[in-house]
Amino acid sequence: NAGVTQTPKFRILKIGQSMTLQCTQDMNHNYMYWYRQDPGMGLKLIYYSVGAGITDKGEVPNGYNVSRSTTEDFPLRLELAAPSQTSVYFCASSFRAGQNQPQHFGDGTRLSIL
Amino acid sequence: AQSVTQPDIHITVSEGASLELRCNYSYGATPYLFWYVQSPGQGLQLLLKYFSGDTLVQGIKGFEAEFKRSQSSFNLRKPSVHWSDAAEYFCAVGGNNAGNMLTFGGGTRLMVKP
Numbered sequence: 001n002a003g004v005t006q007t008p009k010f011r012i013l014k015i016g017q018s019m020t021l022q023c024t025q026d027m028n029h030n031y032m033y034w035y036r037q038d039p040g041m042g043l044k045l046i047y048y049s050v051g052a053g054i055t056d057k058g059e060v061p062n063g064y065n066v067s068r069s070t071t072e073d074f075p076l077r078l079e080l081a082a083p084s085q086t087s088v089y090f091c092a093s094s095f096r097a098g099q100n101q102p103q104h105f106g107d108g109t110r111l112s113i114l
Numbered sequence: 115a116q117s118v119t120q121p122d123i124h125i126t127v128s129e130g131a132s133l134e135l136r137c138n139y140s141y142g143a144t145p146y147l148f149w150y151v152q153s154p155g156q157g158l159q160l161l162l163k164y165f166s167g168d169t170l171v172q173g174i175k176g177f178e179a180e181f182k183r184s185q186s187s188f189n190l191r192k193p194s195v196h197w198s199d200a201a202e203y204f205c206a207v208g209g210n211n212a213g214n215m216l217t218f219g220g221g222t223r224l225m226v227k228p
Contacts, residue, residue, distance in 0.1 A: 040123065045216075
């Protein structure tokens with residue numbers, strides 16, 4: 001049972017480059033999320049999706065884009081990488097039913113922008 | 115707006131000693147509360163959750179947490195810490211919002227002395 005899978009695990013980008021962080025889940029979860037984690041700051045929500053074709057901004061969406069064409073996949077796109085986007089990125093998913101459903105996390109993508 | 119404060123950034127305890135990690139939340143209605151643990155290089159793993167009923171909740175790995183509405187707290191406890199408990203711990207609050215979104219505290223890093 002794979003759960004939430006993120007690729008790549010590590011990546012170094014140059015300023016101005018673009019890339020897509022991949023996230024896929026095999027639990028048939030409706031809801032998916034992208035967070036960034038910076039030291040001492042906890043996790044900040046970038047974007048989320050409540051189902052295929054539906055996405056919305058979280059707390060820190062600037063510089064990122066997402067799409068949700070299938071239930072399983074929720075890629076995060078950085079168009080013009082900036083040093084401020086150096087962070088660890090986590091994808092998560094949860095069931096739709098009930099507000100008490102926990103989120104399940106992937107192992108993260110560590111991204112450095114130089 | 116909901117918020118979570120974890121007052122202790124770092125805590126060091128001796129192996130076998132008891133542990134309490136503090137979490138204070140701000141939320142206008144009955145909150146849904148979670149504790150997650152993150153080992154180095156890993157994603158977040160759910161330890162326990164509270165959404166109603168008994169205010170003392172049991173989780174995995176021998177952890178428990180107590181919801182105290184009057185103090186807006188949800189502290190995590192363990193009677194005897196093991197070296198493998200060294201990790202970062204995050205408290206999170208959710209509520210009746212679209213997308214089942216969570217707000218995370220800044221985290222507490224636990225170190226265990228032999």
